[in-house]
Amino acid sequence: MERNLINVMEEIVTTLVNVAMLSPDYQTFCPCSKCRNDIIALTLNTLPSHYVTTEHGRKLIFEQLNTLENRKWINKRIISAIHTVGKFPMHDR
Numbered sequence: 001m002e003r004n005l006i007n008v009m010e011e012i013v014t015t016l017v018n019v020a021m022l023s024p025d026y027q028t029f030c031p032c033s034k035c036r037n038d039i040i041a042l043t044l045n046t047l048p049s050h051y052v053t054t055e056h057g058r059k060l061i062f063e064q065l066n067t068l069e070n071r072k073w074i075n076k077r078i079i080s081a082i083h084t085v086g087k088f089p090m091h092d093r
Contacts, residue, residue, distance in 0.1 A: 004053055004054075005051050005052075005053060006051065006052050006053070006057075006058050007044075007049050007050060007051050008050045008051075008052060008058055008061040008062050008065060009044065009047055009048065009049055009050045009065065010040075010044060010049075011058075011062070012062070012065055012066060012071075012074065013040055013043050013044055013047065013074060013078065014040055016071065016074055016075060016078055017036060017039050017040050017043065017078055017082075018036075020075070020078055020079070020082065021036060021039075021082075026082055029082055029085075029086045030085075030086070030089055032091070034089075034090060034091050035085050035086075035089055035090075035091070038081075038085045038089075038090055039078065039081045039082055039085050040081075042081040042084060042085065043074070043077045043078050043080075043081040046077045046080075046081075047074065047077060050065060
């Protein structure tokens with residue numbers, strides 16, 4: 001059975017985490033893929049999922065979620081996750 005599920009929130013969070021980690025504010029944080037994925041996972045666990053099954057559905061939900069107000073709301077959770085992962089990295093330094 002084929003399942004084509006897309007979590008639009010995951011796409012948005014992944015993009016915003018990648019952008020945040022490139023900013024001067026977070027260049028002192030570990031840039032490894034383990035920490036980046038931990039930041040994404042921790043952030044997603046604090047946000048509602050938005051699954052769709054079609055590209056048309058993805059575009060509709062993306063437009064609804066990708067507003068300035070929502071990006072600010074999501075970025076607050078990303079910043080919190082960056083600091084948490086920075087304090088408690090799940091790998092050896």
